[in-house]
Amino acid sequence: MKPEPSHAAPTDAGHRKSIKPVICYPNSTLPAFDRASFNAARDGMVLKDQVMVEPRNASCFEVPAGQFFRISCPQGSQVGDLNLWNANDLDERFYSGKTRALHGTHVGIGDQLWSSFPHMRPLATITDDTLDWYQWDEFGGSVHDVIGTRCDPYTNRLLSNSDYHHCCHSNLIRALADHTGMSRQAAEPYVHDVLNVFMCTGFTLGTHQYFMKASPVRKGDYLEFFAEIDLLGALSACPGGDCSTSHSSEEASCHPLSVEIYDCPNGPPAGWTSPARSAYSGSHGA
Ligand SMILES: [Zn+2]
Numbered sequence: 349m350k351p352e353p354s355h356a357a358p359t360d361a362g363h364r365k366s367i368k369p370v371i372c373y374p375n376s377t378l379p380a381f382d383r384a385s386f387n388a389a390r391d392g393m394v395l396k397d398q399v400m401v402e403p404r405n406a407s408c409f410e411v412p413a414g415q416f417f418r419i420s421c422p423q424g425s426q427v428g429d430l431n432l433w434n435a436n437d438l439d440e441r442f443y444s445g446k447t448r449a450l451h452g453t454h455v456g457i458g459d460q461l462w463s464s465f466p467h468m469r470p471l472a473t474i475t476d477d478t479l480d481w482y483q484w485d486e487f488g489g490s491v492h493d494v495i496g497t498r499c500d501p502y503t504n505r506l507l508s509n510s511d512y513h514h515c516c517h518s519n520l521i522r523a524l525a526d527h528t529g530m531s532r533q534a535a536e537p538y539v540h541d542v543l544n545v546f547m548c549t550g551f552t553l554g555t556h557q558y559f560m561k562a563s564p565v566r567k568g569d570y571l572e573f574f575a576e577i578d579l580l581g582a583l584s585a586c587p588g589g590d591c592s593t594s595h596s597s598e599e600a601s602c603h604p605l606s607v608e609i610y611d612c613p614n615g616p617p618a619g620w621t622s623p624a625r626s627a628y629s630g631s632h633g634a
Pocket residue numbers: 429498499515516517585586587588595
């Protein structure tokens with residue numbers, strides 16, 4: 349937070365503050381989302397697999413390139429913390445900060461989830477969202493953010509001086525370790541900042557602090573993705589439940605989430621090819 353200033357404003361402060369902002373990363377050069385082609389691929393898609401995520405726990409799932417998957421809310425309001433990796437190289441993982449820089453604080457249909465350096469390519473494209481009606485509320489909040497991190501036992505220890513072992517960070521570690529056969533210590537560095545699925549968040553208008561509020565998600569809602577490369581995912585059903593009150597504890601009412609993986613008999617979207625890694629040479633100059 350910004351404290352009360354201890355330095356006098358310069359005489360041209362008004363001018364400096366009135367300069368209009370420019371977008372840091374104009375994304376108009378990215379390929380436009382071809383909704384018709386994606387919808388043609390989605391028509392007739394067939395449920396191939398389903399993975400349930402128990403409350404206060406996480407599960408892994410795999411999606412081959414060119415197929416769709418949905419994260420859905422099968423019972424009560426519940427938010428999920430999503431990690432994604434290249435299924436063939438766990439060093440390539442979802443990069444929430446760059447996704448935020450390219451698409452904004454909250455993602456929606458047509459936005460892509462980008463991978464870490466030096467790979468930097470879309471891991472997935474968002475193709476449907478039953479909460480797209482929410483847009484923005486009067487508090488500046490919206491759903492599906494890439495501004496939060498994931499609830500974790502370290503911050504909980506820092507702020508409450510207690511230990512809680514079912515934060516999303518720990519849930520994701522256990523799921524990744526169980527899925528890969530790694531130890532939990534080996535799995536922990538692969539767990540990264542998340543896409544907060546269904547979570548309703550923003551920054552307060554006064555102090556610009558990160559806030560959460562009761563998610564508008566209800567039974568039957570889903571967020572749908574197209575896998576751009578072979579994906580390994582892990583989804584945690586956050587101990588915050590609908591995130592209306594608290595997290596990092598057993599206090600909130602929690603519900604399961606579901607991940608459904610769909611086959612596309614119609615084939616992938618017309619003209620689609622799995623994206624290559626960044627063409628940057630990696631030399632970083634002389
Ligand atoms: Zn969480």
